[in-house]
Amino acid sequence: MSDPTSGSLVTTSPGEQPGLVAEAAPAPGAPPQQRDKPRGLLGDAWHDLRRKPIFWIAATFIVLFLLMAIVPQLFTSVDPEHDSNLSRSLVGPGSTGWFGYDLQGQDIYARTIYGARASIIVAVVATLGTVLFGSLVGVIAGFWGGWLDALLSRLADVFFGIPFVLGAIVILFTFNTSNSGRSTVRITTLVIIALVTLTWPVSMRIMRSSVLATKQADYIVAARALGASNTRIIFKHLIPNCLAPVLVYATILVGAFIGAEATLSFLGVGLQSPVISWGVIINESQNYIRVAPYWLLFPAAFLVTAVLSFVMLGEAVREALDPKLR
Amino acid sequence: MSNVFVSEQSEAAAAGHPSGRLLEVEDLRVEFRTRDGVAKVINGVTYHVDAGETLAVLGESGSGKSVTAQTIMGILDTPPGFVTGGEIRFHGRDMLKMSAEERRRIRGEGIAMVFQDALSALNPVFTVGFQIAEQFRVRRGMSRGDAKKRAAEMLDQVKIPNAKQRINEYPHQFSGGMRQRVMIAMSLALDPEVLIADEPTTALDVTVQAQIMDLLAELQQERQMGLILITHDLGVVADVADRIAVMYAGRIVEEADVHELYAKPAHPYTLGLLESIPRIDEKGQQLRTIKGLPPSLLRIPSGCPFHPRCPMAQPVCAEKVPPLLQLGPTRASACHFAQDLVSRD
DSSP states (O other): OOOTTSGGGGGGOTTSOGGGHHHHOOOTTSOOOSOOOOOOHHHHHHHHHTTOHHHHHHHHHHHHHHHHHHOGGGTOOSOTTTOOOGGGTTOOSOSSSTTOBOTTOOBHHHHHHHHHHHHHHHHHHHHHHHHHHHHHHHHHHHHHOHHHHHHHHHHHHHHHHSOHHHHHHHHHHHHOOTTSTTOHHHHHHHHHHHHHHHHHHHHHHHHHHHHHHHHTSHHHHHHHHTTOOHHHIIIIIIHHHHHHHHHHHHHHHHHHHHHHHHHHHHTTSSSOTTSOOHHHHHHHHGGGTTTOHHHHHHHHHHHHHHHHHHHHHHHHHHHHHOGGGO | OHHHHHHHHHHHHHTSSGGGOSEEEEEEEEEEEETTEEEEEEEEEEEEEOTTOEEEEEOOTTSSHHHHHHHHHTOOOTTTEEEEEEEEEETTEEGGGSOHHHHHHHHHHTEEEEOSOHHHHSOTTSOHHHHHHHHHHHHHOOOHHHHHHHHHHHHHHTTOTTHHHHTTSOGGGSOHHHHHHHHHHHHHTTOOSEEEEESTTTTSOHHHHHHHHHHHHHHHHHHTOEEEEEESOHHHHHHHOSEEEEEETTEEEEEEEHHHHHHSOSSHHHHHHHHTSOOGGGTTSOOOOOOSOOOOTTSOOSSSTTGGGOTTOOGGGGTSOOOOEEOSSSOEEOOTTHHHHHHOO
């Protein structure tokens, strides 16, 4: 047999990365090469992902939204907060204000762009919090088992049993005393805490079940037999093998949290006025839907696109990480 | 006879560091507390292994040979497994009385283990080089680079070609035999004094089996370690082992020097095992077997556990448990009629 990485196959796709040539272009008639370049779980997933158009579409939108969140100045030079001019109150979309102007005469386009930041920060931080906290509890419960597992699982059940919107309203109403100096950071943190508190049980359960399955694996026993400590077993051998399902959940969760933040803001308990987020803008527009539908539609379109992008990315990642779907 | 055996043991214990014995298991008892009742999996197993010596532990599935190994390693699942008695002495110190931390330090450096199925015993998300190097980094405090170099040396020692390149590959990219070599390299990384190989060749095909056994024998000679080879395959142990301990229903039924055992088994069970090996000169005839099934460990038969299946069983066998009696300097048998078996011709 010839060396699988040698020249014979290169003709079809010289632009490919050299290591993947053998895999990308199996010569017609010849059996596909079994021996390709060494690749891990993530390497395989990446290889799978790059051939999915849905991944690229979702990723493009996400990059765009992330850019909006990080450097909104790139998209608009208008100040979203202080550039209000009542003479253009509720003026529809036109050549100067692409998305029209709101009641205060503020540029809706600029506000929508700037709104990405709060929405995405809340979603990403809350996702990180949920996944980290939930996974930690899940690993503890799954690894040590016994009464600790029973206790933590029941605790998770309690939080899981609280209806999301109701729970969030209660938490935010209790702690968000409206006079306590409308600080942006404070409101944002509170919303994040509410989201994490109400959703951690899901990632806890996912992590717990994969830890339970992986804990039995021979390589965990083997690591123990070679004298690895519990901490080492958990961090080096257990978690890397349990990460995939939680990772997938996390991507989908970002989308879900963007929506959740908007819901709470719309209900008037989430982020509030000095903060600009898509939910806040939608909330402001709610009394003028008939007069100025564009005020609602544009931020809502951004919101839907963002949620959809993250959910689609999560879907694509899930398919790539699951060997059974290959 | 039994007195001789006992006095030997007590002398050894009195000496503090018993006669250079590296690893001794004495009267070990383990039970599994299951929903259906208590399964007595190990009922007083006694064996030892010295430096540079190979002990083969032979037995059917469920005879307790792997559980003994797991108990020595301290990887018995508790619950359902519980050690109810006995001692495991490593360099004369009872491991069952050590703290968890002390036992952990012995694993890998003192006693290491090779598992049956190397694919599932290697972590699928890391390269084999990383997994071997990990031990050097954590236990020996080496730098990443040095550890990797040592890992490549280890792969070289177990005769994996292209070791330098292959340390960057993942377990699934190795063939069965190569994978078992990786597993061996990993267990030998910290230079253990005792290596327990739990059916190291069962998942491999016959030619590869021989290679792996040769490799193990060679490494054992080089390093002068004690090797406990757990197997159910009489063919595998013949070349490699110095001594053989035959287990049945959680007991040692016979222990002997490898030549003695093959030439003249002193227990009907061993005899049955030897006779059930297919032979070329008996082609066409029905294979001989040991009739019946191994006993359920929930209900071990009274007396000698083998008596319901034993062709030589007498009334006494159902009543009295035969002790493991010393028949000579290197052999012992737990059969009421061991003397008859040995002296018969």
